[in-house]
Amino acid sequence: MATQALEGIALSSPKTPGTPSSQKRHISPSAETSASKRILLLALRGSTPSSPQIINVSAFSQTYIPKGLFPAGTAKIEDEQDTVGVSPLQPRHIILPFDLRKDPEAWHLDTNSKLLISLFPGAGVGFDGWCLIYWLNVLPPKPWPKTIAGVPCYFTVDKNRGSPFPPPRPAHWSNPSIGQEVDGRNLSDWDQVFQLIRKYFDEVQIPITEVQYWDEFVRIVLRNRNTDTTKLPKSVANVRCHYLYEDEMGRPEVPQARRLVEPEPANPDESEYNILRPGVRLASDFDPSQTGAYLKTSAGILVRDREGNTFMTCAAHGFPRKWGSAVYHPSPSTGQSIGELVMEIAHTDIALVKLNKEKEFVNETFESNLRGALRLQRLLTAKRYSILALDSPDTGFIEGTLAISAKMRVPVDDPLEPEQEWICTTWVYTGQGMSKDLPDGICGSAIWDEDGTVVGFFRYAPKTGVMTDWCAGIAAKELIERGFTIVQ
Structure with a gap:
């Protein structure tokens, strides 16, 4: 689809009638009020309804639009332009005629890559299967988009900088593979993969502190830098293994709450x-x-x-x-x-x-400047590319755009308990530069998706290291396995 056949439409979610129990915050924190309300939709020129200011998003049947962005199914037209450039609209999300989370192969079409480049003139753009990386001469004005074509995006003037996600560090090609009789790729329940990893590292006496599951590969966090790397498996259950070290994870020594004096x-x-x-x-x-x-x-x-x-x-x-x-x-x-x-x-x-x-x-979120109140319905595991959200007194409503499932080791001091305990964790990518907006006082906040499914509870957000701009939450699975349900 040629870029000249498209036009840009700036949309926002119109105010919807509240429920009897709905409530806006008395004070809206700055992290929420500074976020852009606009969603930029690039659609075929002439396909936009010409007269109504409020439109049904189903009119764009050829475009995947996450329902969490327009929970009522309608959108308000804020602005229109004949070009596809982003400035000066500064949208929170950019929706294109293709969606890379649904169809990563769409990246390889020449017309699509040209459209992505045209959003920020003079840019170079890459896609690592998870995130779009824009190499620019000058960074655009903030706020920056959270997603483009359905996936997170990252902006840099460093031509040598790649993805904002942890670096790929595979084991040597000659290292062993384990569990080859199992296909552990793209699983919703990857416990069998984890048990294979845990058993192997226990047997070779290499301490690990975390295992992250990224569908087609895992990231295993090694506790010590002096690990014998010849023993590290290159794959487990036909899933590639990459490695990180504990000292680059940026974890607080203990989870922090915010003191009044801070x-x-x-x-x-x-x-x-x-x-x-x-x-x-x-x-x-x-x-x-x-x-x-x-x-x-x-x-x-x-x-x-x-x-x-x-x-x-x-x-x-x-x-x-x-x-x-x-x-x-x-x-x-x-x-x-x-x-x-x-x-x-x-x-x-x-x-x-x-x-x-x-x-x-009441299990109903606050109404915010970005979306209406949402009734929280159930406890479940997060889906990878869900639009996730939390709402805290320090941040108000903020969004996340990517979820990764992990198992994290918890040291146990009680001699009567197992030496190691592992808990289910959900990592949520909150967007470039968001770590400064995630203070310790939001600990305990629920994390939910666009369907009202609670997927976890905020625990901490690293300020340094390879997981900057991510937040770690205790997965809702920990409550589910103990028989808890959400009150309707």
């Missing part, structure tokens, strides 16, 4: 709400050793156990045992105790709060 993110929402919901501010009791200090985190969701008891989830490390079990909203100085922390789910950093009888909690 600098505030821009314009946080410390408001008190009569009806609790995902993303309201939670706080611990005061630190007995420091006058006026306490820890801030974010509310998760309301879940039900097998016996029918209901609990609000939160980040366990935000409520040190020596400080007491009371949970406050929004703070111990200006708010009230809303419940008591009654249980921690071992090794997951997820704690359960029994709310006071008079407190109401």
Whole structure:
């Protein structure tokens, strides 16, 4: 499809009527208000309805449009232009006539690559199967798009810079392959692949701290730099192996909550709400050793156990045992105790709060500047290219564009427990430069997809290392396997 046959249409999601329980934040954090509301759709010239300002997105039947961008199925036309260039629209997502997440081979069509280049004149562009990389002479003004043609994008003026994702580091071609009788590629449940990896590394006595599953390859994190690399398998279950070292992962020594005495993110929402919901501010009791200090985190969701008891989830490390079990909203100085922390789910950093009888909690997100309220429906595993989101008091509504499943080792000090425990983790790519907008106070926030499926709970976001601009969350699978469901 030639670029001259296209026109650019800037769309936004129109306001939709709220539900009886819907609620906007009293204060919108800067990370949310600074995000672009516009979606740039490149469509055949003349295919756009000429008169209505509000259109049905199904009119663009030849284009895949994620429903999370337009949850009501309608779009508001903000602007139109005869060219396909991005500036000055600064869209949050750019939708093209082809979608690389659905059809990666579309990259190889000459007309498609020319269209991608034309978005940023003078650019060079590459695609590694996961992300579009733009090499530019000058970076475009922010905010930058989150996705182009359905996949994440990255902008750089460094001609030697490749993908923003961790570097490929395969083992030597002469190294062993294990589990060749198993086809471990593109699995929704890759536990068999993980067990093969775990067993092998235990046998050769090489300590590992994490295994990430990237569909057609795995990334295995080695604890020590002095590992005997001749023992590293080049493939497991016909899945290629790449390697990272623990000291480049940028993990905090322990998960962090934000102290009152630390600098505030821009314009946080410390408001008190009569009806609790995902993303309201939670706080611990005061630190007995420091006058006026306490820890801030974010509310998760309301879940039900097998016996029918209901609990609000939160980040366990935000409520040190020596400080007491009371949970406050929004703070111990200006708010009230809303419940008591009654249980921690071992090794997951997820704690359960029994709310006071008079407190109401709804599993419905805040309405935001970017989309309407969403009822959270279920707990499931994230899909790779889902449009994911979280909403916290420090960030408001922010999006992620890529999810990777992983198993992360948790050290265990109790001599009565196994030496190693592994927890299910979801890594979410939040976009270039987003690490600065992910402060510690958002720990415990639910992460959900466009269908209202909760896929995990924010734990930390590396500020340095190979996983910068990603956030790590405890996967919802940890709750599912223990019999918890989301309260409807």
